[in-house]
Amino acid sequence: MMMAAGTRVAGKWLFWSVLGVLTILVLIHVLRPEPVWVDLATAQRGPMEVTIVEEGKTRVKDRYVVSSPVAGYLHRVTLDVGDPVMPGELLAEVDPMPANMLDTRSRAEAEARVESARSALNAARQRTQAARADAELAAAEHERMATLERSGYVSRELLQQAQATAARSRAILKSARFDEEVASHELAAARTRLEVSAARSEGQGPAEYLAVRSPVNGSVLSILRKSEGVVQAGDAILELGDPSALEVVVDVLSFDAVNLEPGIATRLSGWGGTTLDAVIRRVEPVGFEDISALGVEEQRVRVIADMITPRDRWEMLGDGYRVDAAFILWQSADVLQIPASAIFQHNDQPTVFLVTEDRAVLQTVVTGQSNGLVTVVNGGLTEGDQVVRHPDRELSHNDRIRVR
Template identity: 40%
Template structure:
């Protein structure tokens, strides 16, 4: 009986003086799909815009077109009556014409280059498909080849559009120069500026009749059925993005997530001042929509998530449960009401979750937001008994 009494007294003392368990939030180790994304705001814009501008100083006739009106290639969109030129102005007009012709020649060369790259991409895709059929390469290679072909085709279309715009600018500059009068010449001739492509009027910059200077934008034309998504990201993030990556479009006002595919990561960065006044080097990422954009139009804002890594089945845990010990990652695993510190090996991480390569198994329970009150062996009590967040 004496021994039993001692045990009872010891148990009573332990109950009275032992520290209370620390209340913690728990999370379950799960298995499932995971993505790593680069997130930022972006906007929808028309793939190719064409600005019809006054090639020389002139009297602009009233423009009867309105925003949203359809136009055909070659349709007159503005009429000018060039003002008389002195010798200096004529030399400037000649220089603009020569520059426009040079741009047209450059655009033609870019079309030929884009055509060569497209033909190579087509032949490469066909070659890869033959190799897959003979089991020489994996089927994943076909996806890369098709993406390369799609990118090359988009670049060819863009190059053709730029060539059409450059040729239209050259014709307008030539017509304006030939119609301009020297001082003392007779009646002024009219110059008709035409649409370089089939499309819609996106904006009429100058509607009323007035005198305009050379280079004044008059009408912007584009095809609102051909959109692209542009998102600027930090240059340190841009190096992780590649053509073919999926871009998820959210926060645009609709109830579903839309998909786009990255077409180009621009090779040149630019400086942008953040809301905190910090200068950042940013890079534009361009993507082509996969899903129909519905009511979205030119300049509409979207929230973009660019997927740079994904997997269907990974062991993952809430990122808030991880903490550093030296160069290693550790967690507190719940065992019989106590926290047990354990080292884990972490793979990919996103804002919410971390991939676990070793150290944990699905179904384990870990402590989220571990504080300094917790150490190896600390008694804990769950504030969220389910522990499934």
Template identity: 30%
Template sequence: MTMKPTNTRRLLLGSLALALVAALAFVALRTGPLAPVKVQVTAVKTGRVTPEIFGIGQVEARRSWLVGPTVAGRVRSVQVDVGDTVRPGQALAEMDPVDLDQRLAALDASLARAQSARQAAEAQVGDAMARRALAAANFKRNQDLARQNFISGAALEARSQEVASANAGLQAAQANLGGSAQDITRLRAERAALAQQRGNLRLVAPAAALVASRDAEGGSTVVAGQAVLRLVDPASLWVKLRVDQGRSAGLAPGLAARIALRSRPGEVLPGQVVRVEPLADSVTEERLAMVALDALPAGVSVGEMAEVTLALPATPEGLLLPNAALQQHQGATGVWRLQDGGLRFVPVVAGVQGLDGTVQVTGPKDGGLREGDTVVLYSQKALQPDARISVVEQLAPPAGAAK
């Protein structure tokens, strides 16, 4: 008995339909929305975390000087240039004295005149003393004559008046002498003050230093306190470090530092925190610290940027996980642990974290994490306790992601 063509066609179509349904089911279960979530896993380890503080800073000079005039004026000349090394007391620049030299000459003339006036006053004192001595001698002789009735009383009174006049003349001469001495003292003080002003117009180096900047040229007008030159001590360079306040726990003097200058990206220079500033920057929310280099390399520029890493003391041994393994589920922080072929969310408390992303965690004693447990590191999408998973070596980047 032969099968009719109609039945054969029906069986063929049914087989094709079953194959298509099986293929669709396979695709849905393997690559569609019902496919298992691909995850990358890692093992819980035991160890110590060496926390570190990272920050950006710039090279500054601990000792620097802004050299400028104490009064407003015009710069006459600048005798050094940027990069020059200067010694203490070396002339750096000079201000225009304007009329200070003429005023000094006028005071010198006034001082000479006052000294001449003093000499005249001394001569007057000598003359007054001689007049008083003569008047006293005449008065004494007339007293003897009056006792012998050789002269009248009126003549004796006239001699007495001469003595009084001589005493008054002597007092006036002595007063003039004292006044001339005070004039000389005043003029000398005025001249010394003017000479000090004249000397301040000559700008000199306060210490051995390096000329860092030249802020004014000859002919420029500057105000009092404005810098003409900036000097730095090249042996006192350090890094002014800025650290995020939220990551600055443990920042203290004495911490060892690794410094990478922008001009030396492949070289790590050792250093140490020497000071933590008591005032933080409230605008940028950063704390400030000063880091000194153990050995200052040649060619370091003031203002150069630097990357600084500070090492804190290591923590006691504990469970370690990559920070990427920590997930949020129902408002709690924890990890997804592979258990009996499924997933279980284990709450944990994150502790100290290192710059490499390793974080120390603690959890409940019963049912918590143990060394060697396998937890999810990365997943294609958010996980649920009943989610089907497929463990892969490494998750492929999303389509269209930059390579």
């Protein structure tokens, strides 16, 4: 009887003990917080670059507006846009109106204009000689750098800088030659006006027509006056330029322009062909106000870049074409990186939630360059570590997580 009573008492204690343990387990399961749903990202190594990307357009470097040298009757222009022209080629014909005889003062002014044009031509010739010397020096320096680079004495970057300098020097020389040609034709125009007036004063009749000729080697960019009719002296007729000498004009936000300087490498894309290489030649020191597509007033700065890719790769690119310009501020071929959205400030230090055994653990990291999408990690993580991509306010240190 006593053994049976003891067995019943032990059975009751065992029943109530098991029931209490089960109750505690149920309460723990019910009361413990649910795992937080998160997205994960993996720290991995790879190439990265920091760029400023803006939309730009191509532009012929040297443009020349050909105008009527005298008042008269313009014959119809037979050229079309894109037609090539050579120096001295006939562009248009103008029947001059009878020239008035010059008085003493007007003749002196005309002679002074001839002398001024002659001085401008001499100055242009001197600039051409200086540009030619600079181009020869830059070409020699490029050859020397190429030899040293093949021997391993200089870096590839120095060779590219020498190549860009040589390209700029050639472009400056070509521009100086154009200026010399223009100055030569301006002198001829001044002489013509003086000679025609002199012939008029001597009783000679005017020429049948006055030929308007091309001052440069290039192509017709636009026709400002196609139809025949009366024109005044100085009225624009044609616009000429060399389509093989293009530059890229990009309007950059002033906030970004302070990070740009001449010599920064630029990548051009979005024009319908292969990616092209360019280099910044000038960042204009004056900004201007522009209205964005959303109606927001913006301060922008004009940046000019020269293409260094060979002409045969962009021969279909013309004046006024749209391009996407990416200015490369920093780049590396192999760095550890994670999404920029995974990093936040905790105790004034960059921190991430590192995933350890299905839990999110606060981890301080050392960050480097960032392009807004990904950020370089210089310390605190290793390749293959997983972090929470978009941590929210509900996530705390050592919380359980569940991957979406």
